[in-house]
Amino acid sequence: MANEKILVTQSSMPPYEEYIEAIKPLWESHWLTNMGTYHKELEEELKQYLGVPELSLMVNGHMALEMAIQAFDFPEDSEVITTPFTFVSTTHAIVRNRLKPVFCDVKMSDGTIDETKIEDLITEKTVAIVPVHVYGNVCNVEAIQEIADKYNLKVIYDAAHAFGVKYKGVGIGNYGDASVFSFHATKVFNTIEGGAVAFSDHKIYEKLYNLKNFGIRNEELVVAVGANAKMNEFCAIMGLCNLKYIAQAIDNRKYRYKYYLEKLKRIQGIGFFEEAEQTTKNYAYLPIIVEERYALSRDELYEEFRREDIYVRKYFYPITADEACFRNKYKKDALENARMLSKHVLILPLYEQLEIEQIDRVVQTIQKNSLK
Numbered sequence: 001m002a003n004e005k006i007l008v009t010q011s012s013m014p015p016y017e018e019y020i021e022a023i024k025p026l027w028e029s030h031w032l033t034n035m036g037t038y039h040k041e042l043e044e045e046l047k048q049y050l051g052v053p054e055l056s057l058m059v060n061g062h063m064a065l066e067m068a069i070q071a072f073d074f075p076e077d078s079e080v081i082t083t084p085f086t087f088v089s090t091t092h093a094i095v096r097n098r099l100k101p102v103f104c105d106v107k108m109s110d111g112t113i114d115e116t117k118i119e120d121l122i123t124e125k126t127v128a129i130v131p132v133h134v135y136g137n138v139c140n141v142e143a144i145q146e147i148a149d150k151y152n153l154k155v156i157y158d159a160a161h162a163f164g165v166k167y168k169g170v171g172i173g174n175y176g177d178a179s180v181f182s183f184h185a186t187k188v189f190n191t192i193e194g195g196a197v198a199f200s201d202h203k204i205y206e207k208l209y210n211l212k213n214f215g216i217r218n219e220e221l222v223v224a225v226g227a228n229a230k231m232n233e234f235c236a237i238m239g240l241c242n243l244k245y246i247a248q249a250i251d252n253r254k255y256r257y258k259y260y261l262e263k264l265k266r267i268q269g270i271g272f273f274e275e276a277e278q279t280t281k282n283y284a285y286l287p288i289i290v291e292e293r294y295a296l297s298r299d300e301l302y303e304e305f306r307r308e309d310i311y312v313r314k315y316f317y318p319i320t321a322d323e324a325c326f327r328n329k330y331k332k333d334a335l336e337n338a339r340m341l342s343k344h345v346l347i348l349p350l351y352e353q354l355e356i357e358q359i360d361r362v363v364q365t366i367q368k369n370s371l372k
Contacts, residue, residue: 061182269294
């Protein structure tokens with residue numbers, strides 16, 4: 001155990017026999033893709049679990065976001081206000097739709113987009129806001145919606161980190177014009193690869209259907225230009241199996257999260273994001289903030305972890321506005337907070353199978369280096 005590698009995450013999987021039994025009918029039907037029985041079943045199950053009126057499954061979270069944006073038919077070169085403190089997929093999805101991201105700074109308190117800075121970035125070319133519920137921390141959805149209503153903007157949430165999160169008792173997928181989830185293998189809930197768009201307007205479902213299925217409606221009718229972003233049946237079955245255990249998985253994560261915090265709060269120089277009120281968490285990530293008063297810099301602590309064979313993550317570094325493909329190309333405000341967080345945040349290992357002894361190893365690495 002002492003020398004065992006500890007990864008930052010580990011995929012949730014159902015019992016082996018259960019998944020094997022569940023996929024057996026595919027050898028009878030040979031229906032492996034093209035929105036089969038299990039695809040349809042998972043869509044319905046997820047609508048129920050997430051408490052959303054409409055949902056469209058996708059091959060992955062990135063294509064879900066890219067197609068959610070595309071479904072609103074924004075004019076080319078329009079501006080979309082978004083956060084640079086996110087996985088690069090968020091920014092890629094905007095740019096690949098031939099739109100221009102306008103980067104807004106984030107709040108130091110929780111890493112989400114700073115809603116007080118959005119209005120100053122709005123121009124006559126602004127068409128939408130794409131905020132991110134980063135680490136599962138919920139954006140100020142009321143303030144963002146108020147701004148969107150005032151300026152007639154669409155709000156498309158990147159909720160890749162927020163599966164199962166609720167705000168004021170309401171599933172997070174009910175806010176904005178659409179919310180996008182990722183079911184990647186590293187997420188709280190996974191379908192191996194997968195994603196979904198949640199929304200309330202059924203017209204969006206029809207648009208997404210066309211976008212993810214080449215625009216094909218029947219053998220002789222193609223009504224729109226589309227791509228191929230359908231989830232296959234093996235992934236859908238993995239999702240159906242994993243969904244049975246999601247409550248247990250989140251409870252297991254919560255126990256480990258709380259155990260970590262009890263230990264880490266005793267270490268000077270280690271900070272945390274604020275816990276939001278009226279929010280039901282999913283415990284997707286455990287970010288720590290390596291403060292200036294800690295004995296090592298964030299990067300030095302990262303290297304200490306590597307020497308111990310513990311794989312923490314600089315998530316997100318650099319911010320997307322500073323990535324080589326985006327640097328100095330798009331409008332932004334000063335982004336001091338986003339850059340500050342990107343230099344001080346580390347994501348610690350957290351998953352439901354993580355052993356308490358492994359958590360103790362992580363904590364001990366932070367503790368012993370705090371004394372240097």
